[in-house]
Amino acid sequence: MRALLVVNPKATTTSGRTRDVLTHALRSDLKLEVAHTEYRGHARDLARSAAEDGTVDLVVALGGDGTVNEVVNGLLAHGPADRLPRLAVVPGGSTNVFARALGLPNDPVEATGALLDALEHRRERAISLGKAMTEGVPDRWFTFTAGLGFDAGVVGRVEEQRKAGRKSTHALYVNQALRHYVTEREHRRSGPITLELNGQEPVPGLVMTIVSNTSPWTYLGNRPVLPSPGASFEKDLDVFGITRMTAFGTARTVRQILRSHTPADTAERPVGPRGKHVVSYHDVRHFTxxxxxxxxxxxxGDHLGDRSRVSFTGVRRALRVIV
Structure with a gap:
């Protein structure tokens, strides 16, 4: 099997020695080419070339969620197709939501062992993906989440801190979320975002909106964060929103999304956060x-600047992943 290993040399939790060990292990079973990313978007370009080449069977992403997202967007540059290379992931970032949502170990060495076992037994899985569309800019595929509003503002603040030399940690995210909460007082009371769903009344006044393609949305250390616990790689998209972020209401919602969710007696899926200012939709294919x-x-987790209008669609069985 011919494979391309796309390596992010700046991956948070992967040392050069670990990368060498992983490369050697993969070469024992694969005809492997290794490419190191050199600029933002390089992983996308490498994966796109591999997909267009037609002779690559597998693209392995070694890095964090940002590297995986770029590889996915490269593979799907011309849309889903049966002939596309399969995707495999070896986690190397600080959180690795996509890899963990697939059930992979968070340790890169253990994940490599799991990947080799999956290849040996030909285990793969077709997963759904989300696609975000804004007029005038390229469409963007996403593997586990997208967001407009407060949560994306936190991501932007974290990226500014990382550019200034801060290391990406869960503590950094929590710190910037608290700072953003303090500075966004006006928007916390009356949000500027409206959710438009086909055939339904618009939902205005949203302070933040989280679009989920799977669950959890993210992790705090080993603890999953679950605004949409029913989201799944086998379904379309879930939407979670908040119309007002008071101190008491926000604390209550945070407690809800950090707890374990189990299906109610009469429910077919886990019950997510509830409250006067909480908006939640499950398994939605198209919305804006x-x-x-x-x-x-x-x-x-990649901040793409500011947007005034974004349309979303869920695409089932968009990509096949080695698991």
Whole structure:
């Protein structure tokens, strides 16, 4: 099997020695080519070339969620197709939501062992993905989440801190979330975002909106964060939103999304957060988020600037992943 290993040399938790060990292990079973990313978007370009080449069977992403997202967007540059290379992931970032949501070990060495075992037994899985569309800019596929509003603003603040030399940690995210909460007082009371769903009344006044393609949304250390616990790689998209972020209400919602969720007696899926200012939709294929003013936007933890209108669609069986 011919494979391309796309390595992010700046991956948070992977040393050069670990990368060498992983490369050697993969070469024992694969005809492997290794490419190191050199700039933002390079992983996308490498994966796109591999997909267009037609002779690559597998693309392995070694890095964090940002590297995985770039590889996915490269593979799907021309849309889903049966002939596309399969995707495999070896986690190397600080959180690795996508890999962990697939059930992979969070340790890169253990994940490599799991990958080799999956290849030996030909285990793969077709998963759904989300696609975000804004007029005038390229569409963006996402593997586990997208967001417009407050949560994307936090992601933007974290990226600024990382550019200034701070290491990406869970403590950094929590710190920046608290700072963002303090500075966004006006928007916490009356959000600028409206959710438009086909055939339904618009939902205005959203402070933040989280679009989920799977669950959990993210992790705090080893603890999953679950705003949409029913989201799944086998379904379309889930939407979670908050129309007002008071101190008491926000604390209550945070407690809800950090607890374990089990299905209610009469429910077919886990019950997520509830409350007066909570908005939740499950398994939605098409919808649009519109903001009265440009709002921060992110996909898979990558801040993409401000957007005023973003349409979303869920695409089932968009990509096959080795698991």
């Amino acid at each position: 988020l519109v903001s009265e003013e440009p709002a921060p936007f992110q996909v898979d």
